[in-house]
Amino acid sequence: MADTLTVDRAGLSAVQDLGRLGRSRYGLPVNGALDQYSARVANVLAGNDEGAPLLEITAFDFGCTPSADVLIAVTGAPADLTVDGVPRPRWEPVVVRAGETIRVTGIRLGVRVYLAVHGSVEAPFLLGSCAPDTILGFGRTLRDGDRLAVRAPLPPIGHPVFGIPLFRLHAAVPRFGDAWTIDATDGPDRAEFGDSADRLFRSEFTVTPQSDHIGLRMRGHVPRRTATGEVLSRGVPVGAVEVPAGDELLVLHRGRGVTAGYPVLAVVTSTGLSALGQARPGQSIRFRRRTVAEAVAAYRSQRACINALRTRVRTVFDALHIPVTVSH
Template sequence: MSRTSGTATVVEATFAVLQDAGRPEGASWGIAANGALDQFAYHYGNALVGNPTSLPSLEATMTDLVVRFDEDSVVAVTGARAEVTVGGLSARTHQAVVVPAGWELAVRDIRDGMRSYVSVFGGFHGADAFLGSVSPDRTLGFGLDLVPGTTLSCGDGDRLDLSGRQYAFPECAPPRNPLLAEGELGVLPGESRDLFEDRAGELFEGDYVMTDKTDAVGARLEGRVPRRLDAGEILSRALPIGSIEVSGGKELLVLNRGRGLSAGYPVVGVICTSSMNALSQTRPGGPVRFVPLTIADARRLRVREAEAVQSVRARMTTIIDPLRVATSEERRRRGGNAR
């Protein structure tokens, strides 16, 4: 089937990139996973626009993003709270909206979080991929930073007939976390917990503050640092995303999606996947508190997020699929009957 695509042109951007789920299979090559730092918001946005699988989206960090679409497009904004407008008219986050041809979608005043995601029906395309992913890797110098004038194609093999679509798509606010309060991060025991003995529990005795020394590789948190009792050497090795390293001093280092090998520091705990999404939305100066979590509870949170994404995807697909208009080639393949 031939591809029909519209285009999206970046009108305003400061810290924004083209982002997807990353490259988890790169671990066997020593390549960091990277990908959207808030994986839930990224997948949820794709589900809201009816994409059957998650496709590249735009990720804006703490700064405004304005994009103009040259064809009618179904778009959704997820992640941090923000002021969203379509052609100057107010729109909501976590709700698919139609952006008419020639109109601009603006995401401004990102607040109560760090990152907003813009997803479009059919995804954004036109950037180089590495190991099947367009996600930036700062260590390798790979990735597409969005600047004014950047133009991407968007859409899939079919286009949508949005004529007369005057009413809004359903608002689908994401579910609340059933186990953790706002600012709480679920933590599993780390591989080096025994090196701290009873002092490992100090991790849960007070708040920590996100510093401005944070990026895709790791985040530094100020607060009470458990003191290691065994000073023996630890070899550098691969560690999971969310590992809490005790490097000495007054800070903890949490390894993010762009992490490489450990520098040989002990790992007192590992933040669960769902809580890493929350951490990615914590602004510098924001407080967080570690909460012990069982493996069963961590799985429960992960499954709950996956079910939320799948539920919204199924709901929106039933609404958006009937709006598809097949290409001429697809109509010929079907014997001349368009959907």
């Protein structure tokens, strides 16, 4: 019988990965984890490939129980992680014995938590990804009582190093708070907003409850388009900051359709998108202008942090004879 995780309290959770890359040319949204950085780090800490399936837990409390010993890592928004009621560290590998209950409660400041299991979990795939797609009706949204098969059960680990508080792999933890600063580059239609375009980088915006994985809606001192020509539908990137008619900004996220007909004032950077994936309704957003070169440098710096973390994980796991999946 396969080893499993039994979901005791699903809340709002799903099996997720990094998305359906390279399919936009066929009209499919990329989808995938909205906080890509936290998802990648969770998998690296668990000894998995960065793109392996893991659990994305949104806003509400979650609980599950493994049928065998497992090693997990929990990242993302601040929350309380306990194993059989005992607090355990986040952003670090944690060993859980068979039958012990894992709980993630009190998610705050951000909105999404990622739970990776060493060896990953089984999930159906469509076009190379298990990422849920609401348009296609595909994906695994979890419910109470669901059982997730663990792909590669972990041999029992009793090494004392896991009980030493000073032993840490030191993953870089993003800053979480009630206000977010999101990096963005100028978009292709900036000139159509005249002098009001700079409002995007001078004003504060508030995330509204209408936001979801398709896009975040924000209210504030919105720039006004001065051009009067019709905007034709065309391809738009993830992160496009659109200005529909009215008093809202719309920032497209990973579930966005691949075409749209609103002017694109700016484009959120790759690192900014992960932060934006944690923004809660009611929180404040400020945009910070970045050049394309600065955006690329920030992404490369983040990649370097993840690669350095992977090296540390591999060193420790090799010493403890824990298998590690190589990322490509």
